[in-house]
Amino acid sequence: MRGPWGPRFLFGGVHFRCEGVGVRKDMGSKKTCKERGEWAELCFMARAADRGLNVSRPHGDSASYDVGVEQNGRFLRIQVKSTTFCRKGSFTANITGPKHERYVRGKLDFFAVYLVPVDVWYIIPFDVVEGNLSLNLTPRKGHKFAQYMEGWNLLRGAEKRARKKAVGQGVLMAENG
Secondary structure (H helix, E strand, O other): OEEOOEEEEEEOOEEEEOOOOHHHHHHOOOOOHHHHHHHHHHHHHHHHHHOOOEEEOOOOOOOOOOEEEEEOOEEEEEEEEEEOOEEOOEEEEEOOOHHHOOOOOOOOOEEEEEEHHHOEEEEEEHHHHOOOOEEEEOOOOOOOOHHHEOOHHHHHOOHHHHHHHHHHHOOOOOOOO
16 A cells, blocks of 8 residues: 555554655554564565565565565565664664674675664665674765665665775775774
C-alpha cells in the first residue's frame, strides 16, 4: 500500500510509513529493538525497490545478512541497521551482530543505516567500516561519511569509485594494522 508519504506496511496490526512526515509519529508503536529492526528492513526494501533495485530477503534468521539486492546479475548482501539516538546533531549506530560481535569480511557487502528521526539512509561499503563497533553519522555535507548519505547509487555498481575516493580522503582503515 502506498500512502501520501510513501510506502506503508501493515506490521503487527499497525500501519507504518517509511518516508517523510509519518516516520517520527509511527516510531512510538515499535516497542523492541527486534521490531524496529524488522521495520527498518521493510523500509529499506521499499526504498530500494522504489529506486528500481531488485530486493529479496533470506528465509529465517540464520543468514549473515538481512536483505539481498540484485542488479544486472550482481548480488549484494546488505545488513540493515537503524538508530534514533542523537547527540548534538550526530547519530550513533551500532554495527555489531549477535552478542555484539563484529561482522566478518566476506559475509556481507554493505551496511544500510537508517537515521529514523531525520529519514536519512547511509549506504556504506563493508570495507569502509570494517572493524568498527559503531558509527557516528552527522547528516550534513562535509562530515566523514557524507559521500554515503543516500548513496543508493553504490548498490548499482558505483562502490569502486566511492572506495577510491574514500582512500584518497583517508577514511579507510589500514588493511594490515
